[in-house]
Amino acid sequence: MSSLTNQPVATESKKPADARERxxxxxxxxxxxxxxxxxxVDGKARFREDLWERKEGGGGRTRIIRDGGVFxxxxxxFSEVWGDTLPPAIxxxxxxxxxxxxxxxxxxxxxxxxxxxxxxxHLNYRYFEAGPIWWFAGGADLxxxxxxxxxxxxxxxxxxKACDAHHPxxxxxxxxxxxxxxxxxxxxxxxxxxxxxxxxxxDSGILYRGPDTNGRAHAYSEKVGxxxxxxxxxxAFVKTCGDAFIEAYIPIVERRKNMEYGERERNFQLYRxxxxxxxxxxxxxxxxxxxxxxxxTESILMSLPPLARWEYCYTxxxxxxxxxxxxxxxxxxxxxxxFKS
Amino acid sequence: MSSLTNQPVATESKKPADARERxxxxxxxxxxxxxxxxxxVDGKARFREDLWERKEGGGGRTRIIRDGGVFxxxxxxFSEVWGDTLPPAIxxxxxxxxxxxxxxxxxxxxxxxxxxxxxxxHLNYRYFEAGPIWWFAGGADLxxxxxxxxxxxxxxxxxxKACDAHHPxxxxxxxxxxxxxxxxxxxxxxxxxxxxxxxxxxDSGILYRGPDTNGRAHAYSEKVGxxxxxxxxxxAFVKTCGDAFIEAYIPIVERRKNMEYGERERNFQLYRxxxxxxxxxxxxxxxxxxxxxxxxTESILMSLPPLARWEYCYTxxxxxxxxxxxxxxxxxxxxxxxFKS
Numbered sequence: 302m303s304s305l306t307n308q309p310v311a312t313e314s315k316k317p318a319d320a321r322e323r324x325x326x327x328x329x330x331x332x333x334x335x336x337x338x339x340x341x342v343d344g345k346a347r348f349r350e351d352l353w354e355r356k357e358g359g360g361g362r363t364r365i366i367r368d369g370g371v372f373x374x375x376x377x378x379f380s381e382v383w384g385d386t387l388p389p390a391i392x393x394x395x396x397x398x399x400x401x402x403x404x405x406x407x408x409x410x411x412x413x414x415x416x417x418x419x420x421x422x423h424l425n426y427r428y429f430e431a432g433p434i435w436w437f438a439g440g441a442d443l444x445x446x447x448x449x450x451x452x453x454x455x456x457x458x459x460x461x462k463a464c465d466a467h468h469p470x471x472x473x474x475x476x477x478x479x480x481x482x483x484x485x486x487x488x489x490x491x492x493x494x495x496x497x498x499x500x501x502x503x504d505s506g507i508l509y510r511g512p513d514t515n516g517r518a519h520a521y522s523e524k525v526g527x528x529x530x531x532x533x534x535x536x537a538f539v540k541t542c543g544d545a546f547i548e549a550y551i552p553i554v555e556r557r558k559n560m561e562y563g564e565r566e567r568n569f570q571l572y573r574x575x576x577x578x579x580x581x582x583x584x585x586x587x588x589x590x591x592x593x594x595x596x597x598t599e600s601i602l603m604s605l606p607p608l609a610r611w612e613y614c615y616t617x618x619x620x621x622x623x624x625x626x627x628x629x630x631x632x633x634x635x636x637x638x639x640f641k642s
Numbered sequence: 643m644s645s646l647t648n649q650p651v652a653t654e655s656k657k658p659a660d661a662r663e664r665x666x667x668x669x670x671x672x673x674x675x676x677x678x679x680x681x682x683v684d685g686k687a688r689f690r691e692d693l694w695e696r697k698e699g700g701g702g703r704t705r706i707i708r709d710g711g712v713f714x715x716x717x718x719x720f721s722e723v724w725g726d727t728l729p730p731a732i733x734x735x736x737x738x739x740x741x742x743x744x745x746x747x748x749x750x751x752x753x754x755x756x757x758x759x760x761x762x763x764h765l766n767y768r769y770f771e772a773g774p775i776w777w778f779a780g781g782a783d784l785x786x787x788x789x790x791x792x793x794x795x796x797x798x799x800x801x802x803k804a805c806d807a808h809h810p811x812x813x814x815x816x817x818x819x820x821x822x823x824x825x826x827x828x829x830x831x832x833x834x835x836x837x838x839x840x841x842x843x844x845d846s847g848i849l850y851r852g853p854d855t856n857g858r859a860h861a862y863s864e865k866v867g868x869x870x871x872x873x874x875x876x877x878a879f880v881k882t883c884g885d886a887f888i889e890a891y892i893p894i895v896e897r898r899k900n901m902e903y904g905e906r907e908r909n910f911q912l913y914r915x916x917x918x919x920x921x922x923x924x925x926x927x928x929x930x931x932x933x934x935x936x937x938x939t940e941s942i943l944m945s946l947p948p949l950a951r952w953e954y955c956y957t958x959x960x961x962x963x964x965x966x967x968x969x970x971x972x973x974x975x976x977x978x979x980x981f982k983s
Contacts (some may be wrong), residue, residue: 363954578923582923583933599955611943613704
């Protein structure tokens with residue numbers, strides 16, 4: 302575990318000689334373990350695997366599950382890419398990387414369950430190198446259609462435990478950062494009930510780097526000050542987070558997957574999936590960047606739902622379970638502490 | 643009719659004293675006439691009208707049709723907005739407007755028919771004023787799910803006739819501009835079979851202003867040289883285009899609306915509607931600008947389909963009608979001349 306300190310730390314970025322290989326193996330192992338756990342809980346469908354190469358350098362293995370017992374459609378992607386220069390949007394945050402070639406590897410996942418009581422979930426863990434610098438990034442967040450306090454608390458609690466094992470300030474900062482990032486501005490609505498999200502984690506001692514924020518995570522991390530971490534610390538942290546996903550999500554699936562539902566619940570799920578499309582195509586950096594830089598479109602857009610609907614001025618009935626989603630669940634809540642008995 | 647000339651014309655922008663009122667009335671009349679024609683051809687549903695106000699100045703009337711005989715969902719919007727400053731993306735194109743307040747009024751429409759043989763259609767005509775300058779913009783384009791040469795030729799022919807009545811170079815330039823604008827870059831695919839599209843039409847003599855282009859419309863308009871037009875010329879041109887819509891689209895609806903279809907055609911339509919969502923949320927300037935500048939979300943997103951689906955690596959069967967869409971229809975074609983017998 303690293304220690305919290307208000308002392309600035311050296312910005313020289315040390316990493317092991319086999320950093321790329323280890324990071325790649327880590328995210329591949331996360332992909333493998335998650336796919337296995339998902340097939341088990343699904344009970345019917347298996348992942349289809351596509352290996353692909355990127356003309357400009359790199360490639361990946363995309364795994365798709367469809368028409369399963371639980372999962373209507375979903376994908377768990379692994380990719381490894383390299384090139385001459387990072388995109389401008391990243392260079393603004395990490396100017397030290399300008400003029401250097403880069404390497405990036407990661408795994409990302411979105412699952413769209415069939416049953417409206419099973420929440421959609423997203424996970425992404427990645428590692429970057431560019432000239433003198435490197436960083437880890439990622440997180441996981443939950444998007445229910447019908448909310449359950451028990452599920453939200455569980456998902457957060459497991460991620461908090463994973464964070465706390467590495468640094469007491471990780472969960473508070475990365476929870477706020479997640480709330481800020483997965484926000485659908487034009488709807489003034491969070492995408493879901495959150496989880497954790499972090500970017501640009503390196504050994505500079507800086508816990509938070511904007512700009513996708515209303516400033517609260519930033520303000521909090523400023524208050525926290527600098528946090529001393531090594532490459533090894535962060536590697537271990539990402540491994541813990543990746544491993545935590547199964548414990549965070551699978552019990553929720555087990556609890557909800559056999560709940561009965563009808564056309565009403567299905568229609569609401571399809572409507573809410575429209576919000577997921579809106580977020581991913583308008584705001585999600587990974588999606589927009591991938592599409593604009595000649596990424597593999599089918600792998601990038603595997604995050605989109607199998608079916609979604611839009612309805613002009615839809616408003617759920619007052620006091621209904623559907624109204625409860627936006628009125629109670631899609632609020633920024635301290636899930637771990639608010640519901641302690 | 644204006645005359646084509648290679649002589650640069652003065653850039654002083656003259657307009658009538660009641661320019662705003664006349665432009666507003668024009669686009670409202672286009673909205674009215676189109677709604678009436680659509681209700682007639684639909685035969686079942688009526689438009690629901692919502693009047694709304696914009697806090698920062700202006701407002702609109704949104705008209706929505708749902709669950710009709712022909713139209714599954716669609717909207718015809720009128721709006722009028724004003725404010726202190728145009729967004730940066732427009733100021734890059736029109737630097738003369740910097741530091742001035744602006745006024746904009748327009749009508750925009752997207753229709754998603756239920757029957758997969760009836761094409762989706764989009765129309766938009768608008769007028770801007772900002773300090774010393776003003777301009778007209780707009781167009782209409784067709785997005786079939788199952789292609790018919792007859793329909794594509796008809797839609798283009800009617801718009802060509804409308805353009806030709808005002809200037810022989812309008813159709814050639816605005817047809818190319820449409821092909822260039824409604825292009826889904828990450829799919830390397832046009833959104834549909836096109837139509838006409840123009841922006842920044844004023845009395846400066848400049849026919850084309852980028853930047854959303856691969857340069858062919860630009861190159862063509864450079865070749866054409868400068869085209870002398872007054873405010874009155876352009877007002878009359880937009881009126882002709884707006885009036886042409888009914889003749890361009892309604893006969894296609896009549897021909898296709900009773901064609902029998904099954905689950906296969908419906909599934910393909912839903913899949914292709916996903917492309918419409920991708921274009922509108924990622925590339926469409928109006929949509930993205932509207933959402934980012936506190937527009938009325940429900941009116942802006944009325945362009946999204948009632949139901950859409952995504953499927954990883956979907957490929958239509960070789961030689962099928964579905965394959966024909968991308969292989970034959972979604973190519974840049976000179977619809978008016980290529981199929982002359």
